[in-house]
Amino acid sequence: METKPTEVPAVDGLPLLASLLDLRRDPLGTYERARREHGDVVRIASGPPGLRTTIHFVFSAAGAQQVLAGQSANFRKDDRFSQEMRQTFGNGLLSSLDDDHIRQRRLLSPLFTKKRVADYAAAVCDEVDALCAEWEADRDGRPDLNEDMSRLTVRMITRILFGSDAEQAAKVVRRCMPALSTYTLRRGLMPLNLPRSFPTPANRRARAAQKELHALCDRLIEQRRRSATSGDEAGTDLLTLLINAHSDEDTPLTDEELRDQVLVFLLAGADTTATSLTFTMYMLAQHQNIQDSVRDEVRSVLAGRRPTPADLDALPSVERVLKEAMRLYPAAPVLIRRAVRSTVVDGYAIPAGAYVYVSPWVTHRHPSYWPDPERFAPERFRPEEESRRPRYAWFPLGGGPRSCIGNHFAMLQMKLAVATLLQRYRFTGTVPHVPLEVGVTIRAARAVDCTLSPVGRVSADTLSRSR
Ligand code: HEM
Structure with a gap:
């Protein structure tokens, strides 16, 4: 029997600004805390009602692989930031889409x-x-x-x-x-x-x-x-x-x-x-x-x-x-995508249109893959x-x-x-x-x-x- 995808848990924020201040003050710390407190796929909202943006974060290695590689067709680079990039730097490889990119x-x-x-x-x-x-x-x-x-x-x-x-x-x-x-x-x-x-x-x-x-x-x-x-x-x-x-x-x-x-x-x-x-x-x-x-x-x-x-x-x-x-x-520290269609990532339901961030910063500190993650230990990269x-x-x-x-x-x-x-x-x-x-x-x-x-x-x- 197919299991039903789980709803993505949300980080609690302030009533008016949600997590805006935390994200401004310490974005990377906020992402890390979100993983620690809510798990591998979480939602963080920011900004006042009417202008609020919600971002879905995917922190597990399997989830990052799905978003970037396995199901990359469902996650395009047409978020607000890529659009600004195209306007400033033109339609080069970093931000071009679809057939142009290919x-x-x-x-x-x-x-x-x-x-x-x-x-x-x-x-x-x-x-x-x-x-x-x-x-x-x-x-x-x-x-x-x-x-x-x-x-x-x-x-x-x-x-x-x-x-x-x-x-x-x-x-x-x-x-x-x-x-x-x-x-x-x-x-x-x-x-x-x-x-x-x-x-x-x-x-x-x-x-x-x-x-x-x-x-x-x-x-x-x-x-x-x-x-x-x-x-x-x-x-x-x-x-x-x-x-x-x-x-x-x-x-x-x-x-x-x-x-x-x-x-x-x-x-x-x-x-x-x-x-x-x-x-x-x-x-x-x-x-x-x-x-x-x-x-x-x-x-x-x-x-x-x-x-x-x-x-x-x-x-x-x-x-x-x-x-x-x-x-x-x-x-x-993060790679930004937008979901083209609703997709199940690592067991969680990500809706069409959602902003999706995968984060090398957080995944690279995930204790499931990296014991004592803050320690500088190059031997981790022995074959x-x-x-x-x-x-x-x-x-x-x-x-x-x-x-x-x-x-x-x-x-x-x-x-x-x-x-x-x-x-x-x-x-x-x-x-x-x-x-x-x-x-x-x-x-x-x-x-x-x-x-x-x-x-x-x-x-x-x-x-x-x-x-
Ligand atoms: C340590 C150095 C570098 C790091 C950490 C790095 C990191 C990255 C990452 C993470 C992406 C993927 C972005 C995404 O998925 O949204 C990317 C894409 C890209 N990088 Fe690098 N990069 C480095 C050096 C370079 C250099 C030296 C060049 C060019 C000479 C370069 C050119 C590009 C281009 C053109 C893309 C876009 C590729 C595409 O979308 O097809 N990068 N880089």
């Missing part, structure tokens, strides 16, 4: 395979070296990881996208992108917004930033198109590859679509990687014994030379610390431990048809960066607690200063001991 994904996927992204390793290492050179020139020896990882990842993504035009592009991106994403997030969170055409200061600033970014992308696209027709040697930057992207079934990307994809890569590729790297280095600074053992592995494999993609399989503990930092600090957990107990890169297309590139960049940095420096002296700024992505809300000490060259003796 075509774009088919065209772009070949550019992001593990093999293809390996071509970017040397450029990534150049940028990490440039950061180290800056640190060495600055005798103070107390860099802010939050600021520096963010600068590094903007430089890496602009270098990959725009090759030799990266430096000028990085300046525009750093000036315009943060303001534009904050503006979009604020509009996505408000139940009502003034039209974008109203000349409010916020609208005017956002339009100016958007115009500057569009002008940059349009100019670089035009330059590449011109050099292709004049028979110049084809470039190898990602923008050139995007221009040439083709598949048998699809028409190539138009100039406007190219611009939208570039904006999406700038938006989705920099802050996410910066947060993951910041917290990896922060956690290593907090756990000296783990830092030492990862450094031993790196030094024994690399013996002082630059890492290459071929080295990475021999550095499993670098991968494990990254995965564990991404468990505790998933750059995207034998990983095989005991459900697939969606860890999903910082999403899953299913809308999973992160940049996952191989992100992991490559971060592994190369962590290996290079640990081989050169010891990281100590960070504060014990870092408050978070929570938006579409999370980031440290203030400087994450640390102390750097050079760790000297590897001696033959150390090497033979650590092998």
